[in-house]
Amino acid sequence: MIDYTQLYQGLQHIPELRSWLAQLPQQVAENLSPHRWGDLPDWRAAVEALPNIAPSSIELSNSVRIGKASDASPQQLQRLEQELRKLHPWRKGPWEIFGLPIDTEWRSDWKWDRVLPHLAPMENRLVLDVGCGNGYHCWRAYGAGARRVIGIDPSAKFVAQFYALKKYLGDEQPVDLLPLGIEALPANLRAFDTTFSMGVLYHRRSPMDHLRELRETLRPGGQLVLETLVIDGGLGDCLVPEGRYAKMRNVWFFPSCATLESWLRKCGFRNPRTVDLNITSLEEQRRTDWMHFESLADFLDPQSPDKTVEGHPAPKRAVLVAEAP
Template structure:
């Protein structure tokens, strides 16, 4: 069910991406290797067991909604929920699939609404989403008019979640999720009109390298959408947690907005600017029946919720946009 045949065929007709085909199938095979992901056979079995249901409607513009309960029998709806729950935890969404509401940890639709006013029109654009999770924003990009969307994320479970949903959203639609990190992309692509990097930068040991990698994905005049953790502060301020941050081990750099704008200029971007600043709250990130592990409330100091459990400033997230010259 995880099938990239249509993507490979489409890349033949995109000159800037065609050379990638020489190595991409091997990269995909490595990214979906059961030696790396011991649970992958179980996730594939869940995909294979999903019932065949033809949706009466598909909505991608203001939400992601597929069909209604009347499109399926009660047995099919029960089997659908059973198999989708085998792909727990569901972190990015929400998704409405035949009136089954997948209430994900993150209200990714809220983030999309903050980003949307600052996007250059996506009509007919080639879009890359780096670290896309299960692809929520990939589908919203398609709904906004993109001609093809490629998401990359090294987690095979996110890939499985994506293809579970694509079964109903449309296997023929020009949206794909590759089991890769950005380092797998050939250098100097200059292929994409719009590149998203949301919730990734602070996980990179070298933020400058990540920003340069992002720049190389974009054609001249392309737009970067960067969303990441930030701190309050002036130019040059940056938090480098020595231990964990909000119980996460892999948080390396959290700059101020002014510092991050400076990094973007240093890496060759034009006109970097902060367009949104938002403190994460319990409505946007929380534990749900579809994500039963710890979430934001567990990551903060219960006596002082403006601080993380370690005493750092509580999560604040900024959206920055910039262009390639």
């Protein structure tokens, strides 16, 4: 069920990405190895056990909605939910599949609604989504008109979730998720019209290296869409937590918007600007029936919810856009 044949064939027709085919199949095989992911056989089995149901409709423009409950028998719907729950936790969404709502931890549709007004027209664009999770925003980008979307995320479980849904969205759709990090991409690609990096920068030990890697994915004039955690402050202000932040371990730099714009200019981007600033709410990130682990309410100080449990400012997320030189 996790099959990249259509992607490999499609890349043959994109000159800027054709050379990647020399190493890409080996990269995929290494990163989807049971030696690396002990639970991968179980995740694959859940995907392969999904019932065969033909959706009567697919909606990608205003949400991600696949088919209707009447497309399937009660037994098929029961099996569908049973197998999809084996891929817990579901973090990005929401999804509706044959009437079954997957209520994910994040209301990723809210983030998309904040980003969408600031995107260059998406029609016929080649799009890369870095750290895309299970690919929710990949499908929304395709629904907005992109000609091909490639998501990358090193988590094999997210890849399994993506291909569970692609079973019903259609193998022929030019949207794929590779089990890779950005460091696996060939240097200086200069191929994509739009590159998303949303919720990634603060996990990178070297933010400047990440920004340069993002720049190298873009063709001249291509658009970067960067979403990350920020702090209030002016030029030069940046929080570097010594320990955890909101119980997260792998976190490094939380700049002010002015500082981040300066970093983008230093890395060669043109006209970096902050287009949205949003305090993460308990309605946007929360524990659900499809994500049983701790979530935002557990990460904030119950006596002072404007701070994390460690005493840092509560999560505030900014969206910045810029163009590649």
